[in-house]
Amino acid sequence: MALLADHEWNCHCRWSEPSLAWADMTTEPTRHSTPPVELPLRWEREPDPAGACPDCAELVAARSRARARGDRSAVSDCNVLLRRHRQGHR
Template sequence: MTEPTRYQTAPVELPLRLDLREPTPVDGCPGCVELVKVRERARAGGDMTTVTDCNVYMRRHPEGHG
């Protein structure tokens, strides 16, 4: 039987980044408005995965705003 692999370095701990604010919609942008609506419905239903997805989409908005 072989010895198990032992690692000499400590595990990497990534930050939770809980201090980030949610992106806000740009006035007059229909894409931003729709993402906010989806995000609000998802949050009301407890679907935090969709809330996070909407935040990512708003941050990576095609027009570069949000």
């Protein structure tokens, strides 16, 4: 193992010792809470089925079943599919 020269040893020790200057560089933690982020609410009506389309009727029925079991994610999925499907009726 090679020995460090005196100047290398001194430099190494200087950096490894705790320094009081480090305490001067830290900041105080935030002691107050930041205001909450307000997200916009979407108040869009749910899409209605287009006429007598059996695919639209099935999506509406699936949405009703999902709502009855409390599955809001599936309700949202049915709404998206119904909106996309209605575009084909135009």
